[in-house]
Amino acid sequence: MQQRLFSAAKPTGELHLGNYLGALKNWVALQSQYECIYAIADYHALTVEIDPKELEQNTINLACDLLALGIDPKKSIFFRQSDVPEHTELSWIFACLTPVSELTRMTQYKDLVQEKKGNANAGLLTYPVLQAADILLYRATHVPVGEDQLQHLELSRIIARKFNNRYGDFFPEVNPVLSETVRVMSLDNPEGKMSKSHGAKSYIALRDKPDVITQKIGKAVTDSNHNETSLSGGHNLLTLFKYFGSAERYQYFEQAFKLKKISYAELKKELTEALISFLEPVQKRQAYYDAHHDEVRTILREGAVRARGIAQENSALIRKRIGLGPRS
Numbered sequence: 464m465q466q467r468l469f470s471a472a473k474p475t476g477e478l479h480l481g482n483y484l485g486a487l488k489n490w491v492a493l494q495s496q497y498e499c500i501y502a503i504a505d506y507h508a509l510t511v512e513i514d515p516k517e518l519e520q521n522t523i524n525l526a527c528d529l530l531a532l533g534i535d536p537k538k539s540i541f542f543r544q545s546d547v548p549e550h551t552e553l554s555w556i557f558a559c560l561t562p563v564s565e566l567t568r569m570t571q572y573k574d575l576v577q578e579k580k581g582n583a584n585a586g587l588l589t590y591p592v593l594q595a596a597d598i599l600l601y602r603a604t605h606v607p608v609g610e611d612q613l614q615h616l617e618l619s620r621i622i623a624r625k626f627n628n629r630y631g632d633f634f635p636e637v638n639p640v641l642s643e644t645v646r647v648m649s650l651d652n653p654e655g656k657m658s659k660s661h662g663a664k665s666y667i668a669l670r671d672k673p674d675v676i677t678q679k680i681g682k683a684v685t686d687s688n689h690n691e692t693s694l695s696g697g698h699n700l701l702t703l704f705k706y707f708g709s710a711e712r713y714q715y716f717e718q719a720f721k722l723k724k725i726s727y728a729e730l731k732k733e734l735t736e737a738l739i740s741f742l743e744p745v746q747k748r749q750a751y752y753d754a755h756h757d758e759v760r761t762i763l764r765e766g767a768v769r770a771r772g773i774a775q776e777n778s779a780l781i782r783k784r785i786g787l788g789p790r791s
């Protein structure tokens with residue numbers, strides 16, 4: 464029997480190449496190795512202030528994008544998190560097992576508290592508890608993670624152990640699936656990562672049209688000192704070329720970069736072409752799903768039925784263990 468893998472994406476804005484190389488490319492590939500359960504994490508999206516109309520729009524757009532990238536509802540369970548309310552129920556049960564100190568020491572939480580100058584909502588604190596519930600509700604054994612999520616995954620393991628110690632073995636050990644991790648840097652400030660929160664100039668969105676891609680790559684920051692650290696704009700463009708350009712041309716540019724003879728104009732031109740041709744078929748499929756929202760909603764609904772099947776079964780077993788018993 465295949466091992467079960469869980470992952471989720473937040474519908475908080477448009478997807479970019481950082482999301483693709485850092486996470487979603489792996490999602491597609493992992494479908495042939497695991498029994499995959501992929502969620503659109505709309506409960507998680509509520510930790511940021513988000514307009515209801517925008518949340519609705521982001522959710523359907525993200526579903527279209529993921530299907531366009533190759534998430535296959537015949538192979539994987541693909542659904543919307545809030546269609547399975549057992550996620551939040553288990554999150555409450557887990558919150559009662561989690562020491563507050565474990566949550567306040569999370570790096571991501573500490574960064575957010577600083578960013579929000581003390582105005583962070585409680586959802587940001589308990590976010591990793593909901594993540595633990597997302598994974599463990601399905602008794603998943605594998606989670607694909609970038610390095611930024613390793614700490615949260617460790618917390619899921621701690622919570623599972625606490626539950627098992629108190630109520631008897633139930634949850635499996637969760638293991639990270641560490642694929643080749645690519646950290647894509649921002650195009651306009653390569654010291655930060657390519658991110659929605661750094662604005663549209665920092666990223667190439669999966670929905671960017673050829674003229675926008677040409678403009679953004681044209682304006683991308685490069686450097687004259689050819690420094691090989693990942694914080695160099697030139698190196699970042701080279702990294703992007705590695706994943707989207709031809710191997711032969713990558714070798715040529717990499718060699719020229721090492722010899723400090725690279726022409727960034729040439730690299731930018733070929734990178735632009737490579738990105739446009741990679742995104743063209745993806746955008747064609749996006750356009751198809753954009754025009755067929757009913758079909759996408761049906762896919763999500765059918766996914767939710769399958770997810771609820773597993774969730775309700777596990778939830779009943781969990782309720783029994785902790786003394787809540789069956790729902791009357």
Ligand code: ADP
Nearest residue numbers: 481482485486609645646647656657658659660
């Ligand atoms: P954003 O920073 O744009 O808000 P998220 O934090 O929602 O993106 O990230 C979603 C997923 O995409 C995470 O798994 C994260 O590791 C990955 N990811 C985001 N930005 C990058 C990046 N610049 N390089 C590599 N992976 C990234």
